[in-house]
Amino acid sequence: MLTAVVAVMLYAAGLVMMAGLGYRVWLYARTPAPLKIPTMPAPMTQRGVVMRMFSEVVFFRSLFKGNKWIWLFGWVFHLALALVLMRHLRYFLQPVPEIVVLIQPLGVLAGLAMVAALAALWARRFLVARIRYISGPSDHLMLALLLAIGASGFGMKFIAPTDIVAVKAFFLGLIYFDWQPLPADPALLIHLALVALLMFVFPFSKLLHAPGVFFSPTRNQVDDSRERRHVPPVRLETVPR
């Protein structure tokens, strides 16, 4: 029964996230960018734009220019999250790839860094007057959710270990539609429920910054408006007022 509930929950969460994100990406992609508005100075070649986008997505270059503290906490959080996610691949892949095995020891450190960075980001929302002013309930709750996911994960790691062999069997069963029983450990159930919640809200929340950044015209356009005529795919002002 429990296994079925969790399995259905995770399938549903995955479905909502994929469908929701797919719809959003489709919307972004089909909405025209009528004018050239790259924030200058901008790259003058497509290759340059790829480099610019890479430095934004991997190193948060603009944020680094803007505010060193937010950059530090934000970048550490995202990097740590990436490592933690990679570490979790061992629960989904059989055999476990070499690279995933290699980063196992890093994963725990990354988890700690992630929680610390989240705490720092949250502290800013209370301690810095202007950040407090712009923070709404959803901003606080998102950090709370991510922190709770991290905390429940550490709960399993350090306080109440769960049977990870069974957990892996459960996830492989999910992937191959051959359900296996899930251990009924509270920390595990909380962890999975929170992750499912995160997946549910992903396409309806500010987490849309993840696909959004790739579609940002100020960052993904080439500075070549004098060399190549930019013709939007639809006529300007398609519908009269």
Add this chain to the structure above:
Amino acid sequence: MAVEQSNFDPVARGRGDPVEMPTLACGAMVGSKPYVASPVHQQALGFPGELVEDWQEKAIARLGQLLKESRALRVYLDACVRCGACTDKCHYFLGTGDPNNMPVARQNLLRKVYRRYFTLSGRLFPWLVGAQDLTKDVLDEWYSYFHQCSQCRRCSVFCPYGIDTAEISMAARDIMDSIGLGQKYSNEIIGKVFSVGNNLGLNPKALKATLAGLEDDIEEDTGLPVRLPLDEKGADILLVTPSADFFASPHMEGLIGYAKVLHQSGISWTLSTQASEAANFGMFVGSQEAMQKIALRIRKAAQDLGVKRIVFGECGHAWRVAYSFLDTLAGPFDFLDRNYPVPQHICEFTYDLIEKGQLRFDKSKNDEVRLTFHDSCNVARGSGMGGMPGGQFEIPRAILRAVCNHFFDMAPETIRESTLCCGGGGGLLTDELMDVRLKGAMPRMRALRDVADEHGVTHMAAICAICKAQFSKVLPRYGFEMDSIVSVHQMVSNALVLTGSRQEAELDGKGDAALAEA
């Protein structure tokens, strides 16, 4: 209207760190609103004369339409995570402390309405995601704070997703226009461009007389018949320049500079009455329709006059529209000579001549000037020059260094791509907004004060008609001389030694005398 009511003391506040964090002053600027456009000015642009009966419904429908037409708007309304990187980047926030002037908070004024009507989370849980109904109070906030954004895009430089508040404020202004709540200053001016051909409503006769007067002045100074041709068919170059260049100071001194450079180049050129305005306020009000109509005048003038090239004078947002949008809005320009960039900036033109060694300067003529350069926001962050990234920073500076012995840059966080707005851009250059203009200029004024103290800087050059007009007004309030703002081509004009001119004779005569002495 909040005109000069605050006890803001520019002289006392004009010293210090240009980007010093202000303490929050909630609602401090809520009373700052521009005059509302009259029905006549609205209708000339095809907008409803006054606030329509069902304005709420219409505004939401218009927002829905814009979301379909602009990827930037759609992505930017979704992507913000409230990280706060932009919070201290707006000059109006730095100058006023009003938290609604933080870019993210300004965007949220529109975002909360978007959330309420266009997102699932906002429909179901408005309190959770800060979604809000579009009420009259919200509309009033829009009118205040979307007219405290000069669309300078400084915030977008530092945003991890490149969210551009200019795109948001343009959309908000477009929505307000579409329900009959337009801004008088911008809409009246756009109407004048449609009916007369320029922002000032200067008619062809007056324009002709002004140009003739300038020709006399130049001849008196140089002894040469330097011309300022108007509507001359078959000229090689059409010069499109902001109409302020025809009457205001230091704009006019810049125009004299262009005329001298063009004269020295030997290339024939002309101004046009039809396109006697480079500015395009269609961008300020976010109306692509108006922007396109204004841009098409320039195409028509170029075709009617049969020119081969189009060169733009010193005007910031005009150069953004020209460089980034003109080909899209009014192209293709296949009837022009494609060996030259279409369009070209007068600074690029002058710089090329300097590089080729075709201009001779007597830099000592600018020796009483200790100069700095104000990067105008639309040039810096909305355009380019010289076909290289950052050319818009290097070329004007290279010109200034070629004509002036004493050049000093302001603090790095206040120039180039991080440049601070003059405080009067984006359709805010109107008297009833003087309070916010004065406060918005504070960060730039502090940066200027720093180089004045440290290097004895006496003058600041700019290549934007709005910057020049704004600084002429606010510099005296901050304890500087009114004429310490100069045009880049005014500096060029001072030092340029035209072939056959009185200055040339003087200079070479001096040379002979020195030789004789030796």
